[in-house]
Amino acid sequence: MTTITPFAAGSYLTTRNAAQLTTLKSQLNDLSTQLSTGLTAQTYGGLGSGRSTALSAQATLSALTGYAAGITAAQTRTNVAVTSLTQVATLGIDARTTLNNGLQSTPVNATAAKANALNNLQAALDTLNQSVAGNYLFGGEDSSTQPVLDADTILNGTKKPDGSTDQMGLTEFVSSQVKADLGANGNGRLTQTYLASNPTEITLADDPSSRAKPQSGFAITSVSAVPTPGGIAATRALDSTGTSATVTIDVNQQPAAGDSLTLTLQLPDGTQTKVTLTAAASGTTPASSSTGFAIGADKAETANNLNEALKSALSASASSTLPAYSTAQAASTFFSAPNPTTTAANTVVWYQGENGTTDPLSTQSVQVSAGSSVQIGVRANQPAISNVLAGLATVALGMPNSSDPNAAALYSAISSQAQPLLSSADTSPSASSTGALPSVQDTVTQLSLASTRLSNAATTNKATQNTLQNTLDGIEQAPTEEVVTKLLDVQNRLQASYQVTASLSKLSLVNYIS
Template structure:
C-alpha cells in the first residue's frame, strides 16, 4: 500500500515539532545577535512597523548634521567679517574725530593727518581682503576671487592704467585750470602807453565747458557790492547755453573802508562758495590779500588793488575749496567704480568681486533648517564702505604740507569734504529704491544679528537632534536587560523542547510493553 508522506500517521506532529524547534532556534540566533550588536535588527526590514519612523529620523538627522556643519563654517566667516568691518568703521570714526579736533588746534598738523589717513586707507584695503578657509568675505557672491586690489596698485596704478593718486591729480588739474583760479578768465583795466589804466572796469567770466557734464572748474552764479550805492558796482550777466557767465566790476568812484565785493561761485557738485573782498582804509594793509584790498590814491589805483586782490582770492579759493571738492569728488568716483563713470580702460578698478544689483546680504546665505536660511553676504564696494575709503583718500591726498601758507584754509576745506564721507562709518550714507542704505556699523549689526540667528538655530537643531536620536535609539537599539531575559527564556524553552523531543523519539511498542 502506498502512503502519502505528509499524511502518514504521526507526520503532522513531527513536522510541527520541527517547525517549533526551528522557530525557537531562529529566535535564539536573533537574540544572540541583538545582544552582541546592541541593535534590534541588522536591516530596516527587521524593524517591522518601526522602519518608516527610523528611516525618516535618519534622514532628518543627516540634514541636521549638514545644517550644523554649514552653520559652523558660516559663523566663522561672519565673525571674521564683523571684526573686519568693525575695524573699517573704527578707522573712519577715528579719522573724522581727528579732523574735527584738528580744526580746534593750533598749529594745524596737516602732515600728521595726511600720513595717518594714508596708513589707515591701506589698512582698510587690506582688511577687505580677509578670507576664511580660502573663501574671501567681501566679494559678494564671488568668494574665490580676491575682491580688492592691493593698496599699491590702487594708489599708483599698474603701468598701463592710472591709480587713485593720478586720478585725483587729473581731476584737480581739470578743475583749477591752467591759471589756478577755477578756469576763470579775468581781464584787468586797459592801460595806456604809460601803464595808467584807461578805465576802472574788471571783467570776470567762466569757461563754458564748466557748465557741461562732466563739470569742471567754477561757474559764476552771482555778484554783489555793498553798499549798493557805494563806490564799487558789480553787474552779473548769465550767459545762454554754451556761453560764459560774466560779471563786470567797476570802481566808478573811491570806496570807503568796509565796502565789499562778493562773488558767488558754483562748484562742479552744485554746491556754492563765495569770495568776499573788503576795502581797507587808504594807507593800511589788509589782513590778507585774499580777503581785502587797499583803497588807492584814486579810483584807478583802487581798481588795480582790487584786481590784484581778486586774483589772489580766486587762487586761494581754487587751491582750497575747489581743490578739496575735486579731491573728494574724484576719490568718491574712484571708489564707486564700477558703479560710477570711472573707465577701466585707463583707470584701475579697485573692486574685483561680484557686483550685482541685489542686496549684498543676499549674495551669501546658509541653510539653518529645512525652511529657513540666514543671509550673510557683504560687498567691499557697498556705498558706506566706499565712502569711508573715499574719505580717507580725500585726507591722504588732499591735505597740504605744513609749509603751505594756505595750510589752515586747505585743512578746513579738506576736513569739510572728508568728514561727511567718513560719517558713513556710523551714519546712513543715503537712500536707495529699497530704503535707507546701511552704514558700515549698520552692516556690522546686521551680520551680528545673523550670527545670533545661526547660534539660535544651532541650539534648536541640537535639541531636535537629541530628540530624534533618542527616538531612533528606542527603535533600533535592543535593551540589554530585556534581550538577556528573552534569551534565557528561549534557551530554557528550546532546551525543554529538545528534551521532550528526544524522549518522544525513543518511544516504541517494545519500550511501551516493557
C-alpha cells in the same frame, strides 16, 4: 510490508519536534545577533510596523546633520564679517574724531590726520578681503574671487612694461580732478583780463564747464561793490548762450578807504564761497594781498592794485576750497566702482566682486531647516562702505602739508568734505530714490541678528534631532536586559529539547521494559 514514510507511525511527531528545534535555533541566532549589534533587526523589513517611522526619522536626521554643518560654517563666516565691518566702522569713526580734535592745532594735526587716514584706508581695504575656508566674505554672490584689489594697486594704479601709467590709481585720479577744477591759472578755471589799453577796467569770466553737469571750477553767481558814490562799479552778465558769466569791474573814480568788492562763487557741489577785497588808504599796505588792495595815486594804479589783489584772492580761495571738494568728489567717484564716470580702460576698478542689483544681504544664504534660510551676504562696494573709504581717502590725499600757507583753511575745508562721508560708518547715508541706506554699523547689526538666528536654529535643530534619535532608538535598538533574558530562556528551552530528543532517540523496547 511497505511503509509510506510521512505516514509512518511517529513520523508526524518527529517532524514537529524537528521544526520546533529549528525555530528555537533561529530564535537563538536572532537574539545573539541582537545582543552583539544592539539592533532589533538587520533590515527595515524586520522592524515590522515601525519601519515607516524609522525611515522617516532617518531622512530627517540626515537633513538635520546637513543643516548643522551649514550653520556652523555660516556662523564662522558671519562672525568674521561682523568683526571686519566693525573694524571698518571704527576706522571711520576714529578718523572723524581726529578731524574734530585737530581743528585746534591745524599744522600739527594735518600731518597726523593725513598719515593716520592713509594707514586706516589701507587697513580697511585689507579687511574687506577677509576669507573663511577659501571663501571671500565681501564679494556678494562671488565668493571665489578676491573682491578688492590690493591697496598698492588701488592707490598707485598699474604700469606698462616701459614704466608709464597703464591704469590710473586713486592718487593720480584725485590729482587729475584737482588740476581740472583749479584750471591752468590755479584760480578755479576763471579768466581774468586787465589790458593796458583800458587801465581802469578788469573783466573776469567763468568757464562754460562751470555750468555744465558735472561742474568744473568756480561759477560766478554775483558781484557787489560798496563804493564811494561814483567809485568802483561792478556788473555781472551771462553770455548769449547762458553758459558763461562775465563780471566787469570799472574804477570810475578813486574809492575811499574801506570800500569793498565782493564776488560770490559757486563750487561744483552747490555751496558758495565769497571773495571780498577792501580798499586800504593810499600809502598803506593791506593786511593781506588776498583780502585788500591799496588805493593808488590815480585810477589806473588803483585798478592795477585791485587786479593783482583779485588774482591773489581768487588763487587763495581756489587753493583752499576747490581741492577739498575735488578730492572728496574724485574719491567718491572712484569708490563708486565698478560703474564710475571714468572707464576701466584708464582707471583701475577697485571692486572685483559681484555687483548685482539685489539686496547685498540676499547674495549669500544658508538653509537652516526645511522651510527656512538665513541671509548673510555682503558686498564691499555697498554705499556706506564706499563712503567710509572715500572719506579716508579724502583725508589721506587732501590734507595740506604743515608748510602750506593755506593749511588752516584747507584743513577746515577737507574736514567739512570728509566728515559727511565718514559719518556713513554709523549714520545711514541718504538715497534720493530708495530712502535711507544702511550704515556700516547697520550692516553689522543685520549680520549680528543673522548670527543670532543661526544660533537659535542650531538649538532648535539639536532639540529636534535628540527627539527623533530617541524615537528611532526606541524602534531600532534592542534592550539589552530584555534580549539577555529571552536569550537565556531560549537557550534553556533548546537545551532541554535536545536532551529529551537525545533520550528518545536511545529508547528501545528492551530499555523501555527494563
